[in-house]
Amino acid sequence: GYTTDPSKILFTSRLFEIMVFFLGLAIIMRNLLSNLSRKNKRLVFELLVAVFLILSALLRWKAFGDFSEEALLFTRKYFVLNVLVFLIFVQELGKFSLLVNRLKLSPSLVFILSFSILIMIGTALLYLPSATTSGISLIDAFFTATSAVCVTGLIVVDTSVAFTHFGQIIIMTLFQIGGLGMMTFTTFFGFFFKGSLSIENSLFLRDYINESNVGEITSTLIKIIIFTVLVEFAAAVLIFVLTEPALFPNDGGRWFFAGFHAISAFCNAGFSTLSSGLYEPGFRYLYDMHLVVAITIILGGIGFPVFINYYNYVYRLLKGIVRSALYGEKYKHTPRVSNINTRLAVYTTAALLVVGFVCYWHFEGNHTLSGLSSYGKVVTAFFGAVTPRTAGFNSVDMTALSVPTILIYLILMWIGASPGSTGGGLKTTTFAVAILNTWSVATGKMRVEVFGRQLTAETLRKAFAVIALSFLTIGLGVFLVTLFNPELALIDVAFEIFSAFSTVGLSLGITSSLTTASKVVVAVVMFLGRVGTLTILVAITRKAAELRYKYPEETVFIT
């Protein structure tokens, strides 16, 4: 049934008006942009509809003077018309996306635009009166939407207090789409082009899609979604089981909690419906649940390419076993199961977890770990090693961390998760490539080799560029926030910006005290960190033509 709350009626009415207005504009634009000669007849009709729609919107916006207040109740009276207009709107949206497709935008640009549009839609939705308990400023809605879409988890308002159930569902949807979209995009960017030698190809998906491998893309997409749903469902069930009913008003609330945190964990989003995250009294000592969350985070952060690599291995293994069992065929061993990317991602992840665990254990013994049970200490230290890369959940009081831990967190946050994952940061592989290159230069090797493979020059150049850009972004971010919030300590600002860039979401507690300018800076850093500075640069720079010349080589002194 319709609500009778005047403010809600006003809002839906306004939304409807905006839709009608844009509908009219869209029809005109479409006709202007499309080939005129072919459909003159339809053109006249559509232009009339457009003019009608725009005029009616203008009329309702009192562009021609004040009309009766009855206009406000438009949505109530002309129900069928509303539904029709809504359907036309959706149809036009679809046509619009086709139009975008016809514009032959680079995939990088499509990627960036989708994230931007998603953030705008999210901002609008979170700005709805029904999303918040007592209103929210536009900048806070924008910040929260950016944080959710970029799966960062930095918050300027308390998710559990400021947002209604509806608002929380919006946030959850945003980070689910953001995380999944990120995983899909980065997987596609990297996955299909690992054999390619040129950087252009691996960054411009367009030429690839034109070819006849839409099937492969679809099947990969389906695998990504199945992988995501399976892990999230399993995590949700486990979280449900491992929490106590007494903590929630009803089972629905418990399921919502479990689902929200499962998705948030897998997407490395770091959002929580609890004010203090997992440190909330009642949840603080549920170590088994913490462990489930930590493992979900790792699965989300290891990257889809790694998963698919192991999936193919297990699939072939099982196929071989079944075949040999059924038909008596000889078992065929697959010699090379994991590619370099998988090995680098898995080994680096493992190494960072161990380093993180040992450091956390050592430096937090007298801080956040003191007073915990042995099992609690182990789980909390493990959780403390997992969360900065780049989940952003906290199972301890962040402000109680020791300074050495904070500095180690800066490094771990900066490195982040693996490529093709829901996590952010520099990526484990980039970090590993940097180390391998340094070692190779130090030992005087002409090539960078690992696991019996040679890294391509493009891999090295891209890793170098990504690292350079990460420092540029972080440096600028810290500089600007310091400029706009001069009262904040450098360590807090640095932590905040590293956290934003790597979309971690941990904070030493300054997020809500940022000025509007600083919030915009942090939001931009989140976006740059999520979409990738290199992706953005690739999107906005003109693609160089193929080089049909060659300059003489010259060495520069690097000492």
Add this chain to the structure above:
Amino acid sequence: GYTTDPSKILFTSRLFEIMVFFLGLAIIMRNLLSNLSRKNKRLVFELLVAVFLILSALLRWKAFGDFSEEALLFTRKYFVLNVLVFLIFVQELGKFSLLVNRLKLSPSLVFILSFSILIMIGTALLYLPSATTSGISLIDAFFTATSAVCVTGLIVVDTSVAFTHFGQIIIMTLFQIGGLGMMTFTTFFGFFFKGSLSIENSLFLRDYINESNVGEITSTLIKIIIFTVLVEFAAAVLIFVLTEPALFPNDGGRWFFAGFHAISAFCNAGFSTLSSGLYEPGFRYLYDMHLVVAITIILGGIGFPVFINYYNYVYRLLKGIVRSALYGEKYKHTPRVSNINTRLAVYTTAALLVVGFVCYWHFEGNHTLSGLSSYGKVVTAFFGAVTPRTAGFNSVDMTALSVPTILIYLILMWIGASPGSTGGGLKTTTFAVAILNTWSVATGKMRVEVFGRQLTAETLRKAFAVIALSFLTIGLGVFLVTLFNPELALIDVAFEIFSAFSTVGLSLGITSSLTTASKVVVAVVMFLGRVGTLTILVAITRKAAELRYKYPEETVFIT
């Protein structure tokens, strides 16, 4: 004549004893290490001398019980013997360096060892009672010697108060040798191998020296020394002229001041005989003198390869003009005067100076620039742009800098001077290569090109390694100092470590309050920054054999 101050006699006596002792040891070692069969006769004689020398040292150290105090006056009584022993000592030192040469150490290792030995000698000399006004702890002597040899200029004790005239001369000598040595070494490392394709060749000088180009090396060395002496002499004269006689007790003091600061400026050492540096009352408003110091700093920091590049250009130009004037020959134009290294170094230096100037002007208008005359503002802003790269002089109160300026200083310090110069840091060329590579990747180019030349893959890999190592070193340094001095703010510690790594020498005032462990950390960071982390890694890692195989190439996801 001889001094009659007992403490001085005691000291020179001790020094003499140490020399005698090591002389004995050296002779024994040399005979043990050299081929025994060839010189049996000399061996017996030398061993006898060695035993005599060692025994006499042990005797004087009262190893066999207490002898009369007359032993203390040994140096006074046996003057000729002393001179003889001293000559033998020098001769043995020469033989020892030949021995080192025979060990076929890599130039990297020789380079590192020379700096280490110089630091040790410096520490011993600064620890002398006559070097300080009221004594100094060993760690402070070590820190000051490291700071001087590494031309950093970070100080734990006030150079003007704690050290005597003699001590200041030691410091001056140390940074003159350190700066010149650095310039020589880095020039040789890079200069002769710019055409070489392999990293090994450019890092291992040995094979090169074995060939017949000792003449070229000698002539380059002579040019370096002439360049240094000319600039330092001109700067000293100008500084002398531009200071007022009233500020000094006599003309000797004024000359010493001029010489000390000319050398310190050219070597980018940052040491000053004034407690507050150029901010000292009386010197604070000598803007012309500041300008001379700034230009001397730039000349020292631009790098010898750039100088020689322009020198050759001017030389050929003049030769052409003279020839055409004398013999009527047609003037031959030299098409390519400046190589890529020169252009990158000069353009990056210019760009950084402009950026530094604008930022300083903007962010210090209400801070350190307020109340100055217009000329004073321009010179101070210029000086403020020059000094963080990597001179370390201050013409303002460092603690009065605004936070944005401090953050910009961090970046400028990190980038530092040009290769083959007396300055430290990442180097302008490395920074430029990082930017060029990023741009090239973003525009989808397969190669990194600049000024009609293509950068070699080795240049890129080395630059990548140098940047990675710089962050490793700085990160570790900040972490350890924070660990040992938990009370210090991150911004102060970061500034200190960036300053140490790039051998800048600016400080926000925490150097003297560091614990001994932190002082060691800062000293090590200075050393790593000066000698170059890559050089050290190259020296300590085993050189890989030439690769006679090739692994298949594989791309890693870098997103």
